Amino acid sequence: MTLAAAAAYDELELEFIPPFDWTRMLRFFSGRATGGVEAVHEQVYYRTVKVDDATGLLSVRRDPQRDVLIVRVEGEARHHLDRMTPRLVRLFDLKTHPDAVRQGLTQDPWLASLLDNAPGLRVPGAWSGFELVVRTIVGQQVSVKAATTIVGRLVQRAGTAATEPSHPLTPWHFPTPYALAQVNLDKIGMPGKRVAALQRFAQAVADGEVDIDNDEPDIATLRRQLLDMPGIGPWTVEYAAMRAWRDADAWPATDLVLMQAIARRMPELTRKVDQLKHAQSWKPWRAYVAMHLWNEIADQMGLARGG
Template identity: 40%
Template sequence: MNLSTDTCYQALLARDARYDGRFFTCVTSTGIYCRPICPAQTPKHEHCRFVASAAAAQEAGYRPCLRCRPESAPDSPAWAGTSTTVKRALRLIDEGALDDDGVEALADRLGLGSRQLRRLFQRHVGASPLAVAQTRRVLLAKQLLHETGLPLADVALASGFGSVRRFNEVFRKLFGRAPGTLRGHQGGAAQAPALTLCLPYRPPYDWQAMLAFLARRAIPGLERIDGECYHRLFRVGEAVGSVSVHHVSDAKALQASIRLPDLAVLPGVIARLRRLFDLQADPEAIRQGLGRDPALAVLVERRPGLRVPGGWDPFEVAVRAILGQQVSVDAATRLAGRLVERLGERVAGQEEAGLGRLFPAPERFTFDEIRALGMPGARATALVRLAATYREQPQLFDRRLHLDDTVVHLCTLPGIGEWTAHYIAMRGLQESDAFLPTDVALQRALAEQGRRPTPPELLTRAEAWRPWRAYAVMHLWQADMATTMARPREERGDAALA
C-alpha cells in the first residue's frame, strides 16, 4: 500500500470519502475491519492496522464491520498500474475462476507458476488468491443478505459458495452467528421477479455521458435506453437474463435490477456490469495523470466523471468494431441491428420492455448469412473467421501480460488492424492505456492553428498520459463531438467511428 499509516489515520479521523476503498482499517481491539468513512467511534492509532484490501483484512482474521459495510465500498484501486498479471487474475476471480478450479489452474491460465502468482498477490493485494475469492463470496453474500429477500440457500448459490453448509460454516466462523441474523431485508419469501443490487463507484460519475454513448450504439431488440435507465438482454453460459440499470447519485452507486434464472452465474453478471459501466475507475488518479497536459487538464476539469464505456463481452465488442470500420456510428448501429435481428436468438416475454433478441452466438455466423446483411465480402469473411476462431479458442480475448502483446495478438485475427485492436482492448478488455493515434476525431480535437497532429506526433504527446490514455480518448471524443455539433449540419463529419 502506497499510503503511510499517518495519512490513513488522518483520513480515518476526517472520515474522508476520497479514501473510501483505498484502504481498510483493521481494529486490533475489536477484531473488526472498517472503511475510512465508518461512523463508529474512531479507534486509537495504536489499535489500527491499515491494509490495501478487504481480502487482506479477512485473511488476517478480521471480520467485516456491520455498520459501514465494506461490501458497499467502491472497488479498491490500490493495485492499479502495478501488476497487469494481478489485474487479469482479479478479473478472472470476479468471474468465478476459483469457484470450481484451484489456484494452479488460474496460474496456468495466466501463464505462470502458482507460487509466483501467490507472491504477486501478497505483494500487490496483501492476500492470497484464495483469500480474495473467499472475500468476494462473503461480501457478495453479505450484500445479498442486506439488500434482497432471497432465501438463504439462494444467497449461498448466488455468491459462489459450493453448498449451504459451507456458507453457514464461513459465516459462523467469521461473524460468530448464523447468516440469517445479518439480514437487513426480510427474507424467506419466494424469489422476487428481479434481484436489485447497488453497484458502488468512486465519484464523480458522468452518467449522462455514459448513457449518451451507449444510447447512440444501442442495438434495437438487444438493448434500450429508457429515459435515465439502460436495459439489455444477455446470456451467460446457459442462462438467459435481463438487466435494467439506473443511477442513484445519493448512494454514489448504480442500481441494477437483474432477472436471472440461474443464480450461480450472478457473480459473473455483476463483474460484466462493473466493466460495462467502468465502475472501477479512479477519477482522482485519472485527473492527476491527464492533468499534466494543459489541454487535457481543461477537458478533465470540465467532465471529471467521464468513464470509458465497456462492453458486455469482448466478442460482441470485436464484432461491433468490425461492423463500424469505415462507416459512421449510426450506420454501424444499423448494421448491428440487422445482424441481431437476423441471427440473434429470440427471447419471449420481453416485448413489453422493447427487447426480444440476444446477441448472436459465434455458431450463427456463416458467410451467406452475413453477406445477406449487405456486408462487403472482405468484412463478411473477417466476421465469419473471427467467430470461428473464437469457437475454437474460448480464451481468445484473454488479456496478455502487456497491452502491446494484446494488440499484436488481436492484429493476427482477420480484418483487425491496430485501430480496431486498441478499440477492442479499450472497450472489451478495459485496458486503461489503449490508444488510437490514427483516429481522426482525436487529431481534430488537438489541432492547433488548423494543423492536426500526425499519428507519430500524437503518440509522442500521449506518452505523458500513461496509463490513462483510454480516458484521454474519451475526453477528446467528447470535445470533438461538442465542436462538431456546433458547426452547421452540412459541415458536420462523424465525431468518432465504431
C-alpha cells in the same frame, strides 16, 4: 455491495467513486446500442443477458441519492448475478479513481478544460468482448450510425428471440460466435472482405482459439491474435482494449475524429507520427484522453461521434 431477492428478480448495488458522469455514459451507450439487444430509456440501461442456458433482462440505473448503481436482473439469469458482477464492473468502469486520472493528465495544460468540463467521465465498457469486436469490425470506415444499423441486421439474422422477461426495446439475444460464423451475410451492407474478417473472427472464438471474454484477459495475447487476423488492424484492437479489456492506456491513434480534434487544438500536430509522440506524455491514461476528446465533439455537435 448488497443483494436483495424478490419473486422474479434480484438486485445488486455497485459502488463507485464520485464524480461519475452517468448522463454522458448513457449518451455514449445510447448512440452505439446494439439494436434489439441493448437500449437506453429514461436514464436506465437495458440489455438481454444469457449465462449458460439461463436468460434474463438486465437493467441498471443510478441511485439519485447515493454513490451506487442499482442493477436488476429479471428471469432465470438472476441466479447467476454473482458471475455477472465482474462484467458489470467493467461495463461501467467502476474501479476508476477520477482523481488518479486527473492527476495523471494535468501535466498537459490543454487537457485542463476537458477535465474541468467532464470531471466524472469514464470509459464506457462492453458487456461482451466478442460483441464489441464484432461491432468494431463492422464499424471500420463507416459512421457510428451506419455501424449500429448493420449490427442490428446481424442480430436479426443470427440472434435468437428473447423470451419473457423482456423489454420492448430489447427483444433479441446477440448471436453466439458459432451462429455468426455460419450465417449467410449476403447483402448485409458490408464489403465482402469485411464479412470474411468478421466471420473468421467469430469462428476463431467459437473454436476456442481466441479467449475474448475471460474476466482476466491476457491483453498482450489478444492484441497479437487479433492483429494476426486479416482485416483487423490497430484501430480495432485498441478500441477493443479500451472498452472490453479495460486497458487505460489503449490509444486508437488512427481514429479520424481523434486526429482532427488534436490537430484543431494543436495545429503543429497534424501528422500521426507527431501526435503519437505527444500522446506518450498522456501515459498511462490515454484511453481517458480519447474519451474526453470524443466527448468534447459530442458536446459541440450533439452527435454520437467518435468510437
